Amino acid sequence: MEQQSAERIHPLPGRVGHVAGIESLTLDGQRYHFGFDYTSDLIVSPLVGDPAAMAAFAAEHLRQSDGRHDEAYWAELVADSVRESALVREDADREFTTAGLRAGLPRPGSHLFYLLDAAGEGDDPSALPPEAREACARLGFDEDDVAECVDACLRAVREDGAAARPDESTVVRGYLTSAVENLPGNWALLFAPLVEAVAGRG
Structure with a gap:
């Protein structure tokens, strides 16, 4: 999948404005990020291959418990999602190949x-x-x-x-x-x- 620009990423129907964090996975060596509502066990964004686009998407469509944040804030969460996950303990569990x-x-x-x-x-x-x-x-x-x-x-x-x-x-x-x-x-x-x-x- 080619990388997406922020302008081309559309929210999933009915999944805008969630209090959410950022998770990631790899598919065939490509890292994809996505928004995740931990309270609802619900994925709240498409798979996004460009970290900057993920941060822009989150700033527009997602929230944290204390409200909305700018792209710089979300960029840190995007980077954190590469290093660790709140959903799995082992990186291997979120690494996939076709x-x-x-x-x-x-x-x-x-x-x-x-x-x-x-x-x-x-x-x-x-x-x-x-x-x-x-x-x-x-x-x-x-x-x-x-x-x-x-x-x-x-x-x-x-x-x-x-x-x-x-x-x-x-x-x-x-x-x-x-x-x-x-x-x-x-x-x-x-x-x-x-x-x-x-x-x-x-």
Whole structure:
């Protein structure tokens, strides 16, 4: 993805004015920054590859608990997000490659899965397509147990393979496809390879 200028970065729909900090991750060696509302577990900006553009975006669209701040203030938080994260302990947990994402399914409870939920919040990414809901029902899960069903199915497919777990594979494929389709902004850059991974196992 080419670097963005501040003028070209638009806020995510419905996610303006949040009290938030700055987090970052790397994808294929490129550092991306993003706003994160820790109280709501909600991602509140697109992925931004240019630190100066991230600071400008935050100054315009985000707040701290004591109010708004200028670009210089946010630039320090952007720089801090490279060195440390409030979401993970190990840098390796926020370093991704497209090849790695295509190679295997994410672990339930992993930082990657957490980011998927945090990016899609508000678009109901956990809503399953009909065939996946039917597969959950055959597996004994209630309609309200979507998260439990997805986690259990993901574990089963990772351990036994899609061919041995057709219903579980249907759930995982349906969940990831639906979640990625509903991601705001440019977050599909990170998550689209997951759909390719599960499609290759279906």
